[in-house]
Amino acid sequence: MSLRRRFSPPPVLAPGAVLVEAVGVGLRIGGREVLRGVDVSVRGGEVLALVGPNGAGKSSLLTVLAGDVAAAQGVVHVHGRPVAEWSAGELALRRAVLPQAAELSFPFAVEEVVRMGRAPHHSSPAEDDAAVAEAMAVTEVTDFAARPFSALSGGERARVALARVLAQRAPVLLLDEPTAALDLRHQELVLRVCRERARDGDAVVVVLHDLGLAAAYADRVVVLRAGGVAADGTPADVFGEPLLSEVYEHAVEVFPHPRGGPLLVTPKRNL
Structure with missing residues (x-):
């Protein structure tokens, strides 16, 4: 299969x-x-x-x-x-699951974290890009897409973690x-x-x-x-x-x- x-x-x-x-x-x-x-x-x-x-x-x-x-x-x-x-x-x-704590061991950028939500899918790059962009927009994290996740405040991390869940669709x-x-x-x-x-x-x-x-x-x-x-x-x-x-x-x-x-x-x- x-x-x-x-x-x-x-x-x-x-x-x-x-x-x-x-x-x-x-x-x-x-x-x-x-x-x-x-x-x-x-x-x-x-x-x-x-x-x-x-x-x-x-x-x-x-x-x-x-x-x-x-x-x-x-x-x-x-x-x-x-x-x-x-x-x-x-x-x-x-x-899709959002746990209480959002922690990462490696310095991923915000957009990379959100894109992790697309991992289960076998969709085109364009579909993945659209899902990621939409999730970041609705959670208002687009402006710091390139920042390291580890550099964010607790509230910003929470919104990025939610964006990852939303991108999973x-x-x-x-x-x-x-x-x-x-x-x-x-x-x-x-x-x-x-x-x-x-x-x-x-x-x-x-x-x-x-x-x-x-x-x-x-x-x-x-x-x-x-x-x-x-x-x-x-x-x-x-x-x-x-x-x-x-x-x-x-x-x-x-x-x-x-x-x-x-x-x-x-x-x-x-x-």
């Missing part, structure tokens, strides 16, 4: 099709149970936010959905097939805290990009700590607590004060937006 055939791109699926699904997923790391009985499905055309306190299992679930770590129990399907049955090249055409994006190192403007930029990819039919899973951003940009939210799913639904259905206060072990207030926008979620402060 040729590489081109073996790494053929995924077929175009119907809008709303389940692209990634976890059924009864459990995971142990170092003898500790970090995920237990997790059921999650991700559909094309939606942004799914994973939220919860530190240690709830958000990043662990993302790595299992990506196929980077094998579940100890249960199964993960990517495009309707167990994730372990895909080769690395086939999987790279179907999902996989129909599933798995993003671990993509806004953590960013200023307010670029947080909004990144999540607008997520929404645009979802409108184009892709499935986007994003780990977020900011509940206000999740309320503003996610179609669905999965709230994780101690490795299990505490709630799964729209932000309006899930973001209730009793649940969030219990999950975060801190009083949380939820307000309607005064101008009809997304819910406002904030910790309660005794001033």
Whole structure:
């Protein structure tokens, strides 16, 4: 079987099709149970936010959905097939992963880092150039394309890492805290990009700590607590004060937006 055939791109699926699904997923790391009985499905055309306190299992679930770590129990399907049955090249055409930390040992230029996202493809140089240029433009890193990645600030590195993921042009994006190192403007930029990819039919899973951003940009939210799913639904259905206060072990207030926008979620402060 040729590489081109073996790494053929995924077929175009119907809008709303389940692209990634976890059924009864459990995971142990170092003898500790970090995920237990997790059921999650991700559909094309939606942004799914994973939220919860530190240690709830958000990043662990993302790595299992990506196929980077094998579940100890249960199964993960990517495009309707167990994730372990895909080769690395086939999987790279179907999902792209943004880890929390973006580190490189060699002094690659920014454009070279973004171009790494094209490695799974057998496309023409012109197609690769177009994908790289588009990804750099939407993440606003074009102006420092020739700079060494190692010379960038933390926020700049985060945007370049996202550009690499976008250049991959996989129909599933798995993003671990993509806004953590960013200023307010670029947080909004990144999540607008997520929404645009979802409108184009892709499935986007994003780990977020900011509940206000999740309320503003996610179609669905999965709230994780101690490795299990505490709630799964729209932000309006899930973001209730009793649940969030219990999950975060801190009083949380939820307000309607005064101008009809997304819910406002904030910790309660005794001033």
